[in-house]
Amino acid sequence: MTNYASVVFDLGIDRRFDYRVPPGLEEAVRPGVRVVVPFRSQRLSGFVVALERREGYPGAKEIISVRDREPVVSEPLLKLAEWIASYYFCPLSSAIRCMIPTALRRGHRVKMPIFVHPVPERLADLSAIGALKARAPKGARLIDLLRVHNGPMPLQELLRRGGASRTSVAALEKRGFVELRRQRVYRDPWEGEEIEFEEHLAPTPEQAGALDHARGDLKEGRFSVMLLHGVTGSGKTEVYLQAIDEALSLGKGAIMLVPEISLTPQTVERFKARFPDSIAVLHSHLSDGERLDEWERLKNGKARVVVGARSAVFAPVHNLGIIIVDEEHERTYKQEEAPRYHARDVAVVRGRIEHAMVILGSATPSVESYRNAERGRYRIVHLTRRIEGRAMPSVAIVDMLRETRQTGRITYLSRALLRAMEECLGRGEQVILFLNRRGFAPLLLCRRCGFVQRCPNCSISLTVHEEGSRLLCHLCGHVEKPLVRCPKCGSPGIRFPGIGTQKLEQMVVKLFPEYKVARMDSDSMTAKDAHRETLARFRDGEVRILIGTQMIAKGLHFPNVTLVGVVCADTALHLSDFRASEQTFQLLTQVAGRAGRGDVPGEVIVQSFTPTHPALLAAQRHDYDLFYAREIPFREELGYPPVKRFIALTVRGRRGEAVRWVAGHLEKLLRGSAPRDIHVLGPVPSPISRAKGYYRWQLILKGPRVREMNELLRATLGAMKLGRDVQIVVDVDPMSML
Ligand code: ADP
Ligand code: ZN
Ligand code: ZN
Numbered sequence: 001m002t003n004y005a006s007v008v009f010d011l012g013i014d015r016r017f018d019y020r021v022p023p024g025l026e027e028a029v030r031p032g033v034r035v036v037v038p039f040r041s042q043r044l045s046g047f048v049v050a051l052e053r054r055e056g057y058p059g060a061k062e063i064i065s066v067r068d069r070e071p072v073v074s075e076p077l078l079k080l081a082e083w084i085a086s087y088y089f090c091p092l093s094s095a096i097r098c099m100i101p102t103a104l105r106r107g108h109r110v111k112m113p114i115f116v117h118p119v120p121e122r123l124a125d126l127s128a129i130g131a132l133k134a135r136a137p138k139g140a141r142l143i144d145l146l147r148v149h150n151g152p153m154p155l156q157e158l159l160r161r162g163g164a165s166r167t168s169v170a171a172l173e174k175r176g177f178v179e180l181r182r183q184r185v186y187r188d189p190w191e192g193e194e195i196e197f198e199e200h201l202a203p204t205p206e207q208a209g210a211l212d213h214a215r216g217d218l219k220e221g222r223f224s225v226m227l228l229h230g231v232t233g234s235g236k237t238e239v240y241l242q243a244i245d246e247a248l249s250l251g252k253g254a255i256m257l258v259p260e261i262s263l264t265p266q267t268v269e270r271f272k273a274r275f276p277d278s279i280a281v282l283h284s285h286l287s288d289g290e291r292l293d294e295w296e297r298l299k300n301g302k303a304r305v306v307v308g309a310r311s312a313v314f315a316p317v318h319n320l321g322i323i324i325v326d327e328e329h330e331r332t333y334k335q336e337e338a339p340r341y342h343a344r345d346v347a348v349v350r351g352r353i354e355h356a357m358v359i360l361g362s363a364t365p366s367v368e369s370y371r372n373a374e375r376g377r378y379r380i381v382h383l384t385r386r387i388e389g390r391a392m393p394s395v396a397i398v399d400m401l402r403e404t405r406q407t408g409r410i411t412y413l414s415r416a417l418l419r420a421m422e423e424c425l426g427r428g429e430q431v432i433l434f435l436n437r438r439g440f441a442p443l444l445l446c447r448r449c450g451f452v453q454r455c456p457n458c459s460i461s462l463t464v465h466e467e468g469s470r471l472l473c474h475l476c477g478h479v480e481k482p483l484v485r486c487p488k489c490g491s492p493g494i495r496f497p498g499i500g501t502q503k504l505e506q507m508v509v510k511l512f513p514e515y516k517v518a519r520m521d522s523d524s525m526t527a528k529d530a531h532r533e534t535l536a537r538f539r540d541g542e543v544r545i546l547i548g549t550q551m552i553a554k555g556l557h558f559p560n561v562t563l564v565g566v567v568c569a570d571t572a573l574h575l576s577d578f579r580a581s582e583q584t585f586q587l588l589t590q591v592a593g594r595a596g597r598g599d600v601p602g603e604v605i606v607q608s609f610t611p612t613h614p615a616l617l618a619a620q621r622h623d624y625d626l627f628y629a630r631e632i633p634f635r636e637e638l639g640y641p642p643v644k645r646f647i648a649l650t651v652r653g654r655r656g657e658a659v660r661w662v663a664g665h666l667e668k669l670l671r672g673s674a675p676r677d678i679h680v681l682g683p684v685p686s687p688i689s690r691a692k693g694y695y696r697w698q699l700i701l702k703g704p705r706v707r708e709m710n711e712l713l714r715a716t717l718g719a720m721k722l723g724r725d726v727q728i729v730v731d732v733d734p735m736s737m738l
Contacts, residue, residue: 002056005029005063007037007046010105014091016049020060029063031078032071036064047096049078073099074316076353083349089647089710089730090339098339099314103292114155116169117179118146132177138168143177155180198273200242206230207239210381214243217357218250218321225348227328227373228361230383231622232593233390236361239383240324241274243359244305248278252321252356253304257343259330260284260309261551265532271307282308282315310335310343313350320354323347328360328369329586334735342733344369363593363624364586367635368642370628393564393595393602395588395620399611400568412499412507417565417605424563425515425544429600432558433504433547434591435567438521439463440503441496444471446486448493453483459690464496465523467506476692504567505547512545520548553590562602564595569608569616577737578640581615585627588619639679639702641733647701647709648734650686653726656695662726663697669716670701678703678712687737698737706732 003021019037021029029035033048038061045067073081077099084095097105122128123143133140142162146153155169162168172178203211210228217224230236244254258267263283271279280294280303297303299316306315310333313323325333325344333343344360351358360369360378373380386392398414407415421431441464444453452461455473462471462480471480485492496503505519518534525531537543539558546552546561569588577583588606596602608616618627636643651663663683670680679702686696701709710732717728 001053003029004052004054004060005035005048006050006052007035007063008049008091008093008096009039009044009046010093010097012091012094014085016092017046018052018060020056020062021051022062025063025066028066028069030071031075032068032073034067034072036067037061038064047073047093049082049092049096072104076320076350077314077316079353080314080346080350083353084339084341084346086710087706088339088341088732089713094339095341098311098341099316101288101292101295103288104295106288113182114180115152115183116146116155116158117152117181118143119177119179122175122177123147128175128177132175136168136171138162138164139172139177142168142172146178152181152183196273197276198270200245200274201235201238203238203242204235204385204387206383206385207235207242210239210383211242211246213379213381214239214322214357214359215246218243218246218252221321221355223352223355223357225351225358225360225372225378227365227369227378227380228359228383229365229370229380229624230361230363231386231392232363232590233386234363234383235387236326236363236383237270240326240359240361241271243322243324245274247321248275248304250321252319253298253317254306254321255312255315255317255323255347256305256307257312257323257325257333257347258307258309259327259332261330261332261553262327263307263309264535266535266557268307271305275305278302278304280306280308280315282306282312284309313343313346320350320356322357322359323351324359324361326361327590328362329364329366329582331583331735334733336736338729340731340734342735345733364589364627365624367582367628367631370624371632371642390596390599391601392622393592393604395592395604395606395622397569397611397616397620398605398607400607400609403607412504412567413511413565414605414607417607418511420563420603420605421512421545421565424603425512427562429562430538430541430543430558430560431545431563431565432552432561432591432594433508433545433565433567434549434553435499435501435504435547436549436571436587437498437500437568438502438523438549439465439472439474439500440467441500442498443496444468444482445495445497446489446491446493447495448491449486449489451486451488453480457690457693459688463500465502467502468496475688499567501547501549508545508547515544516542517545517547518543520546520551522549522551525551550587553587553594558594559599561594562596562600564591564602564604566591566604566606569606570610578635578638579735581613581631582627584613585615585619588616589622589624592619592622644702644704645706645709646734647706647713648731648737649699649701649713650696650729650731651683651699651726652694652696652729654693654695655725658723658726659695659697662722662728663699666716666720666728667699669720670699670712673716674701674712675708678709 004018005021006016007019008016029048031048031050034045035048036043037046081095085092142164145162173180213226228236247254268281280297282294298306301318306312306317325347328344335341348358372378398416403414404410424431443461444464454461455478457478458473458475460475463474465472468482471482501519501521509517520534538546592604595604614630651659653659667680667683674680682699683697686698689696703709
């Protein structure tokens, strides 16, 4: 019998290779470590996923060396990777890739500077110190510095501050006053920031109820999922904080997921203030080195709680007790590139594997989660009241069609909204204007013949930026100068109809010259600290009107904001997506939640061309149940998720004919072997039929369970021979159908 290791490579192939473990490496080769092995004619780094003892076979190659002393991926995480690979239809190596920081994958060398550690017993020996002072005053001075510093000091720093050379330190070491040790330094994540420690608040009865459930499950180490449905401002975050504290006091760790967009300094500070010593933060603005630092602090147990966006669901937290997913309905939890996992669903599976409890929190739960709660799979807990009985903001809907008719012109800011702005600003309060479309205007249009300037690589129109000096494709980033004359009819009547945040900003500055205006969207927020600065200026009250995209819809808390204007509530409703209503309801509720968080009640004005849309009316009444009660029959009738499940297949390639042929062929194969309850829809051109130069056709598998659809797909794709020029992208539980 011989030991074999199953090894996967990060090459995008879905295969495991067996290597013999040589006798000298039997201790070191474990699941979760990386090894160097011969592969074809090269040496390659691979990842050990399993070990097996069995009959040897001739010709098996041997592992050359082991790269890690400790597994980089723990056993439960390996299990999770296996689940991801099978559920989301991706190679195991891609799932594992999510769990290893880039810097580590690239073999980033960790710096280990030398530290000088004082030896306390020797420093207490007064006669020895006296002798040192007489014989080696320089050395004595170094000792003084170390005393004042009260702990180990980096050698370089000590030499610099003491004006000494290496030999003086060597002498001290020889006499036993100090010891030299190399050690890993971690960047101080909050360097230069002052954090004031905060005590927990006394929970309200509703919060206490939620916490009781959490405590019970945490103590028992029981896997459970709680859907915490709480209106905005009802104190969900306080529940999260105290549940995490409970986990810590039981010696367990915690993962706190928030959408990237609401991973604002404000949010992070709330967590730091409660757990100043045990928190790690993971977000997309960290450099690879900084990420590795945070990852290692978790891995070696220095940090016990991680706050982060989607990928933090894979953080190497020890003895995981709780995973919290805030704003669980957010689409950004779904990764839109391979592996196309949904962090909320991964959180639930990880919770089950590690016997941890999971809290999914939202003011507007996803229809998926609410249905799971309804069917008893999740425990639902409601927080129905805002803290301190603050009123929910009043929501008024303005019919923009009528507004246009009455004023006789196209307006973007209705009279009602303008009046409310004047009043609010006049009272010394602040306004947020929300518009979910960045840029100056959504298109460039010829007034005479209707020509629209489109992206040469994609089947969408170009967005006008910077007052019309630049055109930009929001899909592929293609940039063009706008035309001054129409290429079709030669007319100079080029216009930029419609409105984006840049045009809105320009209008508001003109209308309210006496107030400072700031804009927050991904164009204005490219500089590293722009986000933080703008928010600080708004919080200080210097900026009175804040304009922004969904970036400002979440997680922000400004007591002086009493008016929120939704400039166009219809942007999502026009999408050909079955989740359009849900998204609109969610967005409006979130945005409205920004109003009236202080003592003054808030007001929300929603402008819409479809003012009687059920999603708007439900949001106006702050009534999730009303929304859900109208939405679920619609999904049932059409067999949409979560009633049935979807797998979206996108066939894409540079040659339209080939793409179309493959899509048709795939359809035939799938239909040929699909069991009765799995439906094959399509193929049709994708809603965006050409993107980044690729033609795209779409098929949808619809069925009661994902597992059987996956089996069908595995068998079918396995039997298909694809050329290099056409690819099939598999998206399980797709969030976007574009
Ligand atoms: P949510 O996350 O549900 O939107 P938050 O947790 O942000 O709500 O709470 C809203 C406000 O109420 C915050 O200012 C918070 O500090 C405060 N708050 C939360 N819980 C309590 C409590 N038990 N007692 C007093 N204030 C609270
Ligand atoms: Zn024209
Ligand atoms: Zn494009």
